[in-house]
Amino acid sequence: MENISSQDLSEQIKEVTKESHVRAENTELMLSFQRGQVTLQQYKLLLCSLYEIYQALEEEMDRNSNHPAVAPIYFPAELARLKSIEKDLEFFYGPDWREKIVVPAATQRYSHRLRQIGKENPEFLVAHAYTRYLGDLSGGQVLGRIAQKSMGLKSANGLSFFTFPGVSSPNLFKQLYRSRMNSVELTEEERNGMLEEAVRAFELNIQVFDGLQKMLSVPGNLQQQSSTNSKAVHSKTLQIPGTISPMLRMILGLFVALAAVVGLYAL
Numbered sequence: 001m002e003n004i005s006s007q008d009l010s011e012q013i014k015e016v017t018k019e020s021h022v023r024a025e026n027t028e029l030m031l032s033f034q035r036g037q038v039t040l041q042q043y044k045l046l047l048c049s050l051y052e053i054y055q056a057l058e059e060e061m062d063r064n065s066n067h068p069a070v071a072p073i074y075f076p077a078e079l080a081r082l083k084s085i086e087k088d089l090e091f092f093y094g095p096d097w098r099e100k101i102v103v104p105a106a107t108q109r110y111s112h113r114l115r116q117i118g119k120e121n122p123e124f125l126v127a128h129a130y131t132r133y134l135g136d137l138s139g140g141q142v143l144g145r146i147a148q149k150s151m152g153l154k155s156a157n158g159l160s161f162f163t164f165p166g167v168s169s170p171n172l173f174k175q176l177y178r179s180r181m182n183s184v185e186l187t188e189e190e191r192n193g194m195l196e197e198a199v200r201a202f203e204l205n206i207q208v209f210d211g212l213q214k215m216l217s218v219p220g221n222l223q224q225q226s227s228t229n230s231k232a233v234h235s236k237t238l239q240i241p242g243t244i245s246p247m248l249r250m251i252l253g254l255f256v257a258l259a260a261v262v263g264l265y266a267l
């Protein structure tokens with residue numbers, strides 16, 4: 001059997017998440033970004049979820065910064081996103097932005113998972129930090145420029161999330177990050193758990209994107225949320241109001257046809 005630890009963690013993690021990356025790229029929300037069709041509403045709502053996610057991720061990273069697995073990949077000065085997201089939210093929602101945060105239930109599941117592993121398996125934070133930060137330093141850079149154009153923003157205001165003033169070369173930084181990941185000592189069991197957690201991290205992101213799109217497709221949800229101020233839009237409120245199902249449409253069609261035949265015989 002091939003020795004699993006013979007391959008670098010950074011290579012393995014990229015390999016096992018390859019398929020998930022393709023699925024993440026192909027979510028409706030990410031496709032809107034890539035097509036240059038992202039709307040202000042989509043972006044604002046995404047920022048709300050990113051706020052919850054990075055708050056959990058960065059609080060757990062800070063708390064575990066001395067953990068032997070976390071310490072090598074702990075780069076708050078270069079990578080931390082929370083303050084940037086807060087700035088963007090203030091730009092779009094005004095000074096009382098905190099009261100306007102709206103997130104789908106999937107975002108709460110994601111932040112709950114981050115807090116849980118922060119307590120129980122801090123080494124898995126590496127998988128989550130990799131998924132978000134290396135993504136932000138890769139495709140995220142292009143997406144930022146596209147978003148600015150799509151939303152017709154004149155300045156960089158509202159786009160701090162995409163800018164990393166502490167990283168002069170994203171490519172070089174990614175190389176450093178990968179080598180730090182590879183320096184983390186893990187048992188085979190921990191390594192397998194880490195790879196599983198990375199796939200889960202992508203899955204959680206996909207669920208958030210899908211949750212956001214659902215919220216956007218039911219505008220009532222958003223109005224209801226901003227007036228009630230509650231934090232999560234639970235799946236109950238996300239039900240799409242009754243459109244005619246294909247089955248009902250077929251039954252109605254048959255009924256009309258039958259009525260027409262009966263009508264013809266009656267003539």
Ligand code: HEM
Pocket residue numbers: 010013014021024025030031033034130131132134135136138139140143202205
């Ligand atoms: C519109 C959507 C996206 C596009 C266009 C995109 C594009 C890219 C590109 C071009 C790379 C560089 C690949 C390389 O260096 O080999 C990359 C890397 C990466 N992306 Fe994405 N991405 C998208 C969404 C996402 C999402 C949603 C996530 C996770 C939540 C993500 C996580 C990552 C990670 C972790 C890497 C680093 C891979 C590695 O070098 O190990 N990406 N992405």
